[in-house]
Amino acid sequence: MVAHPGSARVVRAAGRLNEPRAAVVEARVDGTPTRVNRLPVELVREEWRVVDRWWTEEPVSRRYFEVVLQSGENAVVFRDEERSCWFTQRGA
Amino acid sequence: MIACLLIPGFELRAALRKQPGLALRPAALSPVAGTEPLIGPVTAQAERLGVRPGMRLGEALATSPELVLVEQDPAAAEQAWEDILRALEDSGFSVEPAGVGSVYFETRGVERLYGGLEPALKRALAAVGTAWDPRAGAAQRRFAALAAANVARPGQILVVSDERLSDFLAPLPLELVPMEPRRRAELHELGVKRVGQLAGLPGGAVAERLGPDGRRAWGLARGGKSSRVRGRRPPAEIVEALEFPEAIGNELTLRRAFGALVETLMARPERGARFVRKLALSARLVGGGSWRRSATLRDPTTELDRIKAALGPKLAELPAPVVELRLELVELTEHDGEQLELLPAAGGEVDVRLREGLRQVRASTGSGSVNQVVEVAPWSRIPEARALFVPRDD
Numbered sequence: 001m002v003a004h005p006g007s008a009r010v011v012r013a014a015g016r017l018n019e020p021r022a023a024v025v026e027a028r029v030d031g032t033p034t035r036v037n038r039l040p041v042e043l044v045r046e047e048w049r050v051v052d053r054w055w056t057e058e059p060v061s062r063r064y065f066e067v068v069l070q071s072g073e074n075a076v077v078f079r080d081e082e083r084s085c086w087f088t089q090r091g092a
Numbered sequence: 093m094i095a096c097l098l099i100p101g102f103e104l105r106a107a108l109r110k111q112p113g114l115a116l117r118p119a120a121l122s123p124v125a126g127t128e129p130l131i132g133p134v135t136a137q138a139e140r141l142g143v144r145p146g147m148r149l150g151e152a153l154a155t156s157p158e159l160v161l162v163e164q165d166p167a168a169a170e171q172a173w174e175d176i177l178r179a180l181e182d183s184g185f186s187v188e189p190a191g192v193g194s195v196y197f198e199t200r201g202v203e204r205l206y207g208g209l210e211p212a213l214k215r216a217l218a219a220v221g222t223a224w225d226p227r228a229g230a231a232q233r234r235f236a237a238l239a240a241a242n243v244a245r246p247g248q249i250l251v252v253s254d255e256r257l258s259d260f261l262a263p264l265p266l267e268l269v270p271m272e273p274r275r276r277a278e279l280h281e282l283g284v285k286r287v288g289q290l291a292g293l294p295g296g297a298v299a300e301r302l303g304p305d306g307r308r309a310w311g312l313a314r315g316g317k318s319s320r321v322r323g324r325r326p327p328a329e330i331v332e333a334l335e336f337p338e339a340i341g342n343e344l345t346l347r348r349a350f351g352a353l354v355e356t357l358m359a360r361p362e363r364g365a366r367f368v369r370k371l372a373l374s375a376r377l378v379g380g381g382s383w384r385r386s387a388t389l390r391d392p393t394t395e396l397d398r399i400k401a402a403l404g405p406k407l408a409e410l411p412a413p414v415v416e417l418r419l420e421l422v423e424l425t426e427h428d429g430e431q432l433e434l435l436p437a438a439g440g441e442v443d444v445r446l447r448e449g450l451r452q453v454r455a456s457t458g459s460g461s462v463n464q465v466v467e468v469a470p471w472s473r474i475p476e477a478r479a480l481f482v483p484r485d486d
Contacts, residue, residue: 012356013335014349017465017479050473060474092475 020087025077027086033065036077036088043068050078064092093199093209093251094321095230096237097180097216098244101133101145102193105224106169107162108135110380114160122161123149125411132164167374167382167418174327176220183219186323196237198321199230213249222247231257235316239268239287257315262288271309275302287313325423332357333418334482339378341413345468347404352466352482353419354399359484363424367392370423373403376416383410392425450484459483 026035033041046066053060061081068074076092079085099105104121108114118141121132129149141156153159173192180187184205185197199212206212213228220226229240231252239261244250252260264287266279279302284290290298291313299307311317332353340346350373358368372386385406393399403419450462463481472478 012333012460012483014337014466014480014482015463016337016476017481018475020476052473089475091478 018089018091020078020080020089023077023086023088025079025086027079031063031079033067033077033086036067036069036075039073040070041067042070045074066092093230093232094234094237094318095197095199095213095216095228096234096241097195097197097220097226097228098238098241099176099193099220099224099226100242102173102224103164103166103169104133104135104162106172107165109168109172110165111162114162117160118143118156118158119160119162120145120152122163124164131161163379163381165380165382166384167376170372170374170384174329176224177324178326179219179221180216181326183215185216185219186321188321188324194238194241196234196321197323209251210249213251217247217249233257233316233318234321235269235312236261239264242268254315258288258291261291261313261315262286264288266290269309269312272305275306275309278302279306327420327422329420329422330357330360330362330424331418331420332360333416335416336414336480339413339415340468341410342469343407343410346407346410346414346417348466348468349417349480349482350404350407350419351400352464353417354396354403355464356482356484357419357421358394358396358399363421366424366426367394368399368421368423369425370421371399371403372420372422373406374418374420375410375414376418377410377412378415379412381412383412383414385409386422388423 024037025033027033032044032047035041044065044067048064050060050062050064059082062078063081064076064078066074066076075088076090077086077088078092080087101121104119107121108119115135116137118135118138120134120138120143123129123131130146131143131149131152133145134143138156138159141159143152143156143159147155169192173189177187177189177195180195180197184202186201188196190196197216199209202212202215203209206215209230213230217226217228225246227241227244227246228249229237229242229244229252230249231237231240232254236252236257240250240252243264266276266285266287266289269287269290279290284293290310293310295307295310298310302309334349334353336349340349368389369392370386370388372384374382374384376382385403387402387406389398389402454462460483462484464484465479465481467479468477470478
């Protein structure tokens with residue numbers, strides 16, 4: 001038996017851009033971060049909340065902080081209030 | 093001889109492959125969304141309870157309240173049918189498909205290969221596989237072969253010679269002859285319920301009373317024409333699919349993903365310099381069903397915008413959110429001359445340099461290292477839902 005020529009199937013998996021990455025964050029009692037990935041936070045520039053998809057089985061509830069680290073690097077971190085853990089994210 | 097290989101209720105069988113337990117229960121193929129609520133093929137158990145293919149949905153459920161409706165899966169059926177056609181072609185049969193579940197082929201060329209007509213037909217049934225319950229009929233004429241395949245039992249071969257043809261066709265039910273339901277009902281009212289009764293009527297009178305459709309049916313009842321079987325050209329089958337991290341229902345998002353698929357597919361080296369004549373777009377739907385649309389272009393083309401314009405609007409017909417979108421080049425034609433540009437378009441050189449740069453990146457880092465960013469929901473408040481990256485290997 002000879003296989004059919006020209007059979008070429010490709011399935012590619014599309015990925016998400018700016019997927020959140022787990023981060024080690026220390027925070028004050030009021031929830032503002034003091035250290036991000038062991039680097040001290042110099043300044044909290046902005047803070048906002050994203051609450052979305054509450055009507056689905058995968059609701060999104062996040063508290064975002066845009067911070068400046070002691071190294072001078074800008075970073076965006078958020079606390080996922082559904083899972084109670086911290087993430088960093090680009091493109092926020 | 094012309095042979096016909098038939099798999100009754102193919103769409104239902106293909107849909108039941110995912111849930112084989114239902115094959116032993118009363119089940120029927122659900123109606124297509126947006127069309128008249130008539131059920132498709134039914135299982136043997138459903139038939140035993142009085143449910144018939146083509147019944148109104150309400151009537152079928154009233155007849156058998158335990159009837160299970162099986163969702164249509166056209167992409168799976170198309171794929172399974174294509175696999176069957178390829179298995180037949182691999183065994184040496186030049187096939188002419190007549191819709192999903194029915195195929196004709198000429199046996200003359202393969203009779204010597206397999207040692208006669210019956211061994212050749214047995215080989216064809218074996219190529220399809222017993223799981224599909226195929227049956228085969230052979231005759232000098234196409235309609236007679238179809239009728240023989242309809243009468244044969246699963247796995248059986250029925251050969252009808254031209255001398256026996258009218259005796260064979262005469263007692264068969266009129267339902268075997270394709271014609272408008274209105275014409276069939278008219279014939280039933282006149283007491284014509286068998287093929288032989290229709291064949292016995294004078295041709296001129298049938299044409300006068302039932303029109304061209306009736307005249308055609310009358311011709312078939314007398315055996316039909318012995319037209320030649322034209323083997324198909326095997327499809328090119330260059331397929332590109334995109335799996336989404338979550339079900340996508342937004343048309344704009346789907347259009348963008350479709351655009352990325354067109355660009356990647358058209359850049360595939362297997363296409364060479366050939367032009368696209370026919371394409372098919374299919375989708376795996378959330379919840380397990382599937383959807384498929386194909387388009388034949390009036391003029392073969394390689395222009396991305398024309399291809400997008402031909403298939404893009406069909407995305408609006410999607411009945412549910414999509415977890416995988418798949419685009420295939422079904423038919424390609426050879427290069428038939430093209431007017432070249434006198435001057436290269438502005439930006440052409442930059443494009444060439446960019447492609448060369450990407451080629452070098454890919455060569456050093458491997459397949460999947462170059463991606464295209466496709467904006468899918470730029471308005472979303474969730475950053476990772478705004479864009480996808482799609483691997484590009486062109």
